[in-house]
Amino acid sequence: MTSGTSSVYPSKHNSRTHIAGKSALGFTTILLLLAAGLVLSVTVAVMLGPVAVAPGTVWRIALSHLPWLDQWLPVTWTRPEEYIVWEIRFPRVLLGVIVGGGLAVTGAAIQALIRNSLADPYILGVSSGASVTATLVIVFGAFGILGRFALPLSAFLGSLAAMLMVFGLARVAGRISTTRLLLAGVAVSMMLSAVTSFIVTMAPNEKGIRDAMYWMMGSLAGAQWDTLLIPTLIIAAGTIVLLTQYRSLNALLTGEEAAVTLGVNVQTFRVLLVIVASLLTGAVVAVSGSIGFVGLMIPHIVRLMVGSDHRRVLPVSLLAGAIFVVWADVCARLVLAPQELPIGIVTAVCGGPFFVWLLRRSSYSFGGEK
Template identity: 90%
Template sequence: MTSRTSNLNPSQHNSRAHLAGKPTWGFTTILLLTAGLLLSVTLAVMLGPVAVTPGTIWRIALSHLPWLDQWIPVTWTKPEQYIVWEIRFPRVLLGVVVGAGLAVTGATIQALIRNSLADPYILGVSSGASVTATLVIVFGAFGFLGRLALPLSAFIGSLTAMLMVFALARVAGSISTTRLLLAGVAVSMMLSAVTSFIVTMAPNEKGIRDAMYWMMGSLAGAQWDTLFIPSLIVAVGTAVLLTRYRSLNALLTGEETAVTLGVNVQTFRVLLVVVASLLTGAVVSVSGSIGFVGLMIPHIVRLIVGSDHRRVLPVSLLAGAIFVVWADVCARLVLAPQELPIGIVTAVCGGPFFVWLLRRSSYSFGGEK
């Protein structure tokens, strides 16, 4: 009797072999990255015009936990309390959430279209979120939604952009990787032009300045009350994807193979589109458009731990968080006391990485080159 896998082409065999590769690296890598994330958060809060010791940082943080506050003596000054808890900690934690969300979204989109050149920024998803989010920032649109106005509008924009990309890429009922990437670039350019037009129509100079700075990416507006919604969405979205890691793995082997493995490809694609749009919208609404994180991090992670999404997703989450935390440190300190938009820092890193990917002989997961 002929084995089912004997009908797979060589690229599908390679994909399956890669899915099973490097199993021992997963758990160890997660532990190391978790320790690295804690260290990165500590150092990022320490660094700045006013030096703060690690012990002071964590005493201040733990003193805000209801069951520990009475056991921690106050050995810090009020300025230290304000700098650590009100300014630096929310910003660093927002960097953690943004990096985690962008990396997980990048891994999802790359699995969705089976190509490592894809990310929310390149496919125009971030640009779509930027259009509707800029409307909220500049004109106060959807004000009746209150605090939900920005994340909800960004989600609508990102979902619309992704649907546009898939609609433009579908020819004769089929979608190719090349058409998806080209459609993503086209949609991104069109929506960026729309965003620029919205900014030029701002009623005052402050609105223009705020919108332009936000469009280049920034964590400067981080506050504790802005953390809850994106943190919840990133956590829930990642958990949903982890429960479907087998379907993500099957998708990498090709649509026909995924169907034979019991995956309802059409329904699963809809789920991935909605989750990716929701994650992108949540992140863009609080940080602006930050490019290349979703491109670089998942690709590097796959080189380390293989293509099994049971490992790729949590490792990408941690690695993305660490990367954005340090990108924000660079944005804060390189030209201090002035501050660079974080999108410039990620572009400096991501641009050469993208060129490197283009120069490789193969950049797909076993299908189209």
């Protein structure tokens, strides 16, 4: 990997100090605070809306659906309140938790893969690849033979193809330049976005166009209980795999040569990261559409809080990303109520200025890297 790495990453001379630079007590405190913040965020997000619901009512309704508690809780809520909380708001908020956590973890993995804090699934074109194949399913019912697995599987295949394209374009003489990788990601993202737009224009009816366009900008409005299981399992499994490989992720931060000396098979590990990142991105895009900048902002902020050790970065990113997307969705629902904004607009409003700040702060020389 060539030079041009953001200053957030340690050099191989001070990486051990940087990675171990945060105390265990501080990390535990941050983890507990974020867990409590997530519970609070979920509670408030379910409460807010055209029909306000008390926090106690929110959790009594939720607990009443557990088999071993339903007979012990007296019914103090109305049927409309139960329908709003359990059938509409809770699935949507929990989907925000899943999507936010998945995008943040994926962003952390991709940034470690290329040792650059300007990378995320959106900027590298991975989300755009997932959008192409997922839009085919939404508009034309492609892969219908796969039933409910058609959308997540097609999104995974699209994200994997996009990532392979980006790495193929960035690889010159057996080496991958950070600058070429980012530029290839932007180019692939633009091309695939154009393909997605073309597919939408070919939709057989206006409803298909409207649904696809809204989905492309990101939305949690279609959340249902039966759509939560598959992305939850995929993101949980992907996060566990990455956590088991935290030493290899840490080694990548020191550079390819140093990672090899530490016993990491860099080429094989890269393939694993590409597959896991594509799977996570595909799972998220399949249920929420294309939501940008979460995977860019959250891991970067988390590294400033807990250091660069991925044993800490990954779980904290999971919680922080979940909280961010939950509140982004609250803004999307309430800012222009009764109209609803696509959540991708909210994350872009936050992420665009953050990207500019990060670009200005990072030690880049686009003209000097070969």
